[in-house]
Amino acid sequence: MKVQKQLGIGALACALVWQLTSGTMVFAADSTLTLSSQETITSGATLKNYVWTTTRSGKGVSVNANVIEVDLTNPNVKIDAMAGTKNQFTKNQSVLGMVKDTGAVAGVNGDFFNTQAEGVPEGAQITNGQVMSTPAKISGLYSLAITKDNKPIIDIFDFQGKVTAKDGTSFDLGGVNKTYYWDDNGVAMIADGLFLYTSAWAMNQRAVDGTHVPTEALVVNGIVKEIAIDTNVKMIAPADGYILRGSGLARDFIVNHLKVGDPITTKYDMIPHDLSKTYDWKNFKMMIGGSTLLVDEAKPSYFTRNIGDFSGYSPRSRTAVGYSKDNKTVYIITSDNSGSSKGMTLPELQQFMIQAGVWRGMVLDGGGSTQLVSRPLGDFDPKLTNNTENGNQRAVANGLGVYSTAPQGELKGLILQGQKVLFVGESSAYQFKAYDDYYNPISVTSVVPQWSSTMTNGTFKDNVFTATQPGKSQLVAKSGKGTATMDVEVVGRDQIQSMKFSAGSFSLTEGGDFKLPLSVTTKSGVTRDLPPNSAQWELSGVKGSINDGILHVDSTAGSQTAQVIARYDGFSSMVTLPIGQEKVWYDLDHNAVMTTSDKYPAEVVSNVNIGKEASGNKTLDITYDFTKGSGTKAAYARFDGAYGTPVAGEPDFISAKVLGDGSFNWVRAEVIDADGNSNLVSFTENMNWTGWRKVTADVSNLKFPIKIKSVYVANPANGQDERAMKGKVSIDDISFIYKGQMPTLPKNSIKLTVNNKNATLNDKSMTLEQAPTIVNGNTLVPIRFVTEALGGNVKWNDQERKVTVIRGDKLIDLWIDNPDLLVNGDRVTAEVAPKIMNNVTMVPLRLISEKLGFKVGWEPIKQGITLE
Structure with missing residues (x-):
C-alpha cells in the first residue's frame, strides 16, 4: 500500500494519511462463536481458542481466533508493552523474540509502524512505567493504558510539549522518539519539528527520511553538552539525558538559542482528547498505541480512521485488544488468515470481539504482523500459537506482553506428552511436564514419576511403552501430588477404518527413489501415519526394493505400471503407479x-x-x-x-x-x-x-x-x-x-444365469462348479471365475479363509462369512457375507462389480447377468 510521499507501507503497517470516517457500522451476518479449547498460561491468564463462522458473499467461512483473557484483579499477572530487541526501538524483531527477551509468558504484536523507517510505533508507549514514545499528531488513534489502580483505559491522547532555552525562548516539542510522518493534512511533521530522543532509541541517527537534514543537541542532566549543526550527534542518548533533533524552524531554534553549557527545560504532557476527562498518565503502569476504536459499550463503534487505508474491508489476519464492562478483564485477540481460516474484516472483528466479551476495544496492527505467542502449560519456552498470514514471523516495532509475577509454588500437576495412537509392536517414549500452584513450569529433572497402564496390551520400561496387542489403555504417571493420565489406543485390523497411500500423483522412473507414506484412520476418527517398518510390503511390475517406506526402482523392464501392496495386521492397501519418464x-x-x-x-x-x-x-x-x-x-x-x-x-x-x-x-x-x-x-x-x-x-x-x-x-x-x-x-x-499409460484390461464379456451352471465367455460355452444364486435378496457369483475372466487375479489364504482380488488398480480382501471387506484400503460392509458353496467362493455381485469396475447387465425375466 502506498501513501503520500510514496512511502512504502506494509499490509496493515503504519498508514500515515488517513481520513476520519464517522457513522460507519457494518454487521457480520449469521456469525457463530464456538470455543474449541482453552488452557491456563499462568495464574490470571487463560488462552482460549475459538472457531468463528459467518456468511461472506453468500458463502460460509470459518476463522480460527485466539483470545488471551487476563484477570486484572489477580496480583500474580500483569500486562506491559514490549519493544524491539531488549526493549529498544529501531531494533524490530518478532513477537516470539520480544516475549523471550522480556521474560513474558505470552504476547501479541502491537502498534502500527512505518516499515520503511527505523522501526518505532506510531502511537504512545509506556513500558514498566517509563515513557518510551508519545502519541503522533494524527486524529482518531486510540491507545490502551493501565492505571496505577490496575484499571484499563482505551482512549485518544494528544501530545503537548515545549522546550525552553536559557534566554527564555521556547519551541513546541513534536514528540518523544518519533520517526518521520505526515499529519492529517499531509504536512511533514519533521520538516520544521523539534523532537526528543531517549536511550530507548537504539540508533545513532534519528528520523532519517532522506530529505530533511538534522541539527541535534545533546542534553545531559538538563545541561546542553553538544550541538551538531546540520548533522547528527554520533551517539545514542544516555540514560541521564536526551537528544533534541530539529530541522527547518526547529534548526533555527537550536542554532540561535541553545549553547553548550546552558541549562535547558523540557516539559511535555499526554492529555485526553476529550478535555472532560482527566488521567494521571505519569503514573500509568503501561500504555500502547493502536488505531481505530472498534467496540464501545459492547456495540460496534464507528470507525475513527479510514479503515480502507489498511485493508479494513478485506479479510486479513487481525490483532486487537479490549476490556470487560467491569474493568476486570483484558482481552488480547488475534484471528488468522491462513489455510482454511479465512481471516476477518474489521466489521467482522467487531462482532467477534463483542461475542468474546469485549466492552470497549481497539484494533492493533494486523495482516502479516499478526502474531500470538504463548507459553504452553508446563513449558518453560513460549511458542508461536497462531498461523501467520504469510508463513513467517515478521519483525515488528513493539508488542503487548503478559507477565507472571507469582512466586515459586509447590508441584500441582503433571502433563503427559506422547503418542496417543500406537501400532502393534511399536515403542514410544512418553515425557511429562510439571507446573506449580500458580500454573508456572517446574523443572522435571528431580521428578521421577511412577509409570503404569490400566490394560495389559503393552509394557513399560522406564518411560517407554511398547504396544503388544490391540486395544485401549490409559497410561498413568504419578509423582507426589501430581498425577497425569493419557488415553492410548493400540490399533489392530479391527480398529482400522481405512489405510491409504498419501504419496500424491507421480510417475516412476528408473533409478528414482519414491516415498510411499501410509496414513491410517481408525474407526474412532484418529488419523496417523503408519511407521513404514510396521507394514509388510509387496512389489510387482518393476524390479526394486522398499526400505523404510521408500521405493527404489532398479529397472522398469518395459512395464507400464508398478503395484505396491502394504499390509498391517491383515489390513491391506494398494497403489498402482504408472511408469513415467523425466x-x-x-x-x-x-x-x-x-x-x-x-x-x-x-x-x-x-x-x-x-x-x-x-x-x-x-x-x-x-x-x-x-x-x-x-x-x-x-x-x-x-x-x-x-x-x-x-x-x-x-x-x-x-x-x-x-x-x-x-x-x-x-x-x-x-x-x-x-x-x-x-x-x-x-x-x-x-x-x-x-x-x-x-x-x-x-x-x-x-x-x-x-x-x-x-x-x-x-x-x-x-x-x-x-x-x-x-x-x-x-x-x-x-x-x-x-506419465506412462495404465494397461488396458481385456474386453471380455461373461453371461451368467441365476441357478444355472451354464455360462459363456466371449460366446464360448462353459460349465461352472457353482451357479449364481440369490441370498437375502443379493445375487452371489463365483468370484474366481468372474475375476480371472475379466483380467484379474485371485489368491486364496486357507489359514485365514481369505480371498484377495486384484484387477487393474483395484485390490479387495474378503473373508468367508465376514461382511467386512477391504477395498483399496477402505473398510466396506456388505449386506451379505461371502460364502463357500461346493468349494467355490461366492461374493455379492453388486458390491464386487461396483468396486472392481465391472459393467453389469441384468435381464429380469430369465434372471440373466452380463458382465464385461
Whole structure:
C-alpha cells in the first residue's frame, strides 16, 4: 500500500494519511462463536481458542481466533508493552523474540509502524512505567493504558510539549522518539519539528527520511553538552539525558538559542482528547498505541480512521485488544488468515470481539504482523500459537506482553506428552511436564514419576511403552501430588477404518527413489501415519526394493505400471503407479536454448547469467533488484525471445532445481498453451529456503501442445514488504515428466444365469462348479471365475479363509462369512457375507462389480447377468 510521499507501507503497517470516517457500522451476518479449547498460561491468564463462522458473499467461512483473557484483579499477572530487541526501538524483531527477551509468558504484536523507517510505533508507549514514545499528531488513534489502580483505559491522547532555552525562548516539542510522518493534512511533521530522543532509541541517527537534514543537541542532566549543526550527534542518548533533533524552524531554534553549557527545560504532557476527562498518565503502569476504536459499550463503534487505508474491508489476519464492562478483564485477540481460516474484516472483528466479551476495544496492527505467542502449560519456552498470514514471523516495532509475577509454588500437576495412537509392536517414549500452584513450569529433572497402564496390551520400561496387542489403555504417571493420565489406543485390523497411500500423483522412473507414506484412520476418527517398518510390503511390475517406506526402482523392464501392496495386521492397501519418464529440457551443460533477461516494471533491475558451481556444473542465475517501481515486480529468464520454445508431447509436470535465497519471493514458469494463452504456474509461492531444492508444478490441465516462455522470480504487490527486494536465484535441470499409460484390461464379456451352471465367455460355452444364486435378496457369483475372466487375479489364504482380488488398480480382501471387506484400503460392509458353496467362493455381485469396475447387465425375466 502506498501513501503520500510514496512511502512504502506494509499490509496493515503504519498508514500515515488517513481520513476520519464517522457513522460507519457494518454487521457480520449469521456469525457463530464456538470455543474449541482453552488452557491456563499462568495464574490470571487463560488462552482460549475459538472457531468463528459467518456468511461472506453468500458463502460460509470459518476463522480460527485466539483470545488471551487476563484477570486484572489477580496480583500474580500483569500486562506491559514490549519493544524491539531488549526493549529498544529501531531494533524490530518478532513477537516470539520480544516475549523471550522480556521474560513474558505470552504476547501479541502491537502498534502500527512505518516499515520503511527505523522501526518505532506510531502511537504512545509506556513500558514498566517509563515513557518510551508519545502519541503522533494524527486524529482518531486510540491507545490502551493501565492505571496505577490496575484499571484499563482505551482512549485518544494528544501530545503537548515545549522546550525552553536559557534566554527564555521556547519551541513546541513534536514528540518523544518519533520517526518521520505526515499529519492529517499531509504536512511533514519533521520538516520544521523539534523532537526528543531517549536511550530507548537504539540508533545513532534519528528520523532519517532522506530529505530533511538534522541539527541535534545533546542534553545531559538538563545541561546542553553538544550541538551538531546540520548533522547528527554520533551517539545514542544516555540514560541521564536526551537528544533534541530539529530541522527547518526547529534548526533555527537550536542554532540561535541553545549553547553548550546552558541549562535547558523540557516539559511535555499526554492529555485526553476529550478535555472532560482527566488521567494521571505519569503514573500509568503501561500504555500502547493502536488505531481505530472498534467496540464501545459492547456495540460496534464507528470507525475513527479510514479503515480502507489498511485493508479494513478485506479479510486479513487481525490483532486487537479490549476490556470487560467491569474493568476486570483484558482481552488480547488475534484471528488468522491462513489455510482454511479465512481471516476477518474489521466489521467482522467487531462482532467477534463483542461475542468474546469485549466492552470497549481497539484494533492493533494486523495482516502479516499478526502474531500470538504463548507459553504452553508446563513449558518453560513460549511458542508461536497462531498461523501467520504469510508463513513467517515478521519483525515488528513493539508488542503487548503478559507477565507472571507469582512466586515459586509447590508441584500441582503433571502433563503427559506422547503418542496417543500406537501400532502393534511399536515403542514410544512418553515425557511429562510439571507446573506449580500458580500454573508456572517446574523443572522435571528431580521428578521421577511412577509409570503404569490400566490394560495389559503393552509394557513399560522406564518411560517407554511398547504396544503388544490391540486395544485401549490409559497410561498413568504419578509423582507426589501430581498425577497425569493419557488415553492410548493400540490399533489392530479391527480398529482400522481405512489405510491409504498419501504419496500424491507421480510417475516412476528408473533409478528414482519414491516415498510411499501410509496414513491410517481408525474407526474412532484418529488419523496417523503408519511407521513404514510396521507394514509388510509387496512389489510387482518393476524390479526394486522398499526400505523404510521408500521405493527404489532398479529397472522398469518395459512395464507400464508398478503395484505396491502394504499390509498391517491383515489390513491391506494398494497403489498402482504408472511408469513415467523425466526428460531434462534445459540444464546448460547439455541442453539449452537462447536465454535473455527481461523485467517488469521498467524500474526493476534484472540480469540473467550463466553461473558455475565448484563441481563445474553450470546454472541459470537470475539476479533481481525490486527496490524501485510499484505493483507486482518480476525478473525473467526468457526462452527464444518473446515466442517461447515448443515442448514435446503432453507432460504432466514441469520440474526444476532451485537454489533458493530465503527471500519469500515466488518462482514461476510462463507456459503458452495451444490456444496461445499464457499460463503462470508456480514452482513456489514462498521461497523460504536456501540451498538447492527440487520443485514441481502441474501442467497436466493445459491444452497441448505447449511452449515454455520463461521462468522468473516474482514479488506480488500484496504483502510485498514481507519479501526481500534484492537477491539471486539459481535454476538448473528444468525437466518435463511424462506419465506412462495404465494397461488396458481385456474386453471380455461373461453371461451368467441365476441357478444355472451354464455360462459363456466371449460366446464360448462353459460349465461352472457353482451357479449364481440369490441370498437375502443379493445375487452371489463365483468370484474366481468372474475375476480371472475379466483380467484379474485371485489368491486364496486357507489359514485365514481369505480371498484377495486384484484387477487393474483395484485390490479387495474378503473373508468367508465376514461382511467386512477391504477395498483399496477402505473398510466396506456388505449386506451379505461371502460364502463357500461346493468349494467355490461366492461374493455379492453388486458390491464386487461396483468396486472392481465391472459393467453389469441384468435381464429380469430369465434372471440373466452380463458382465464385461
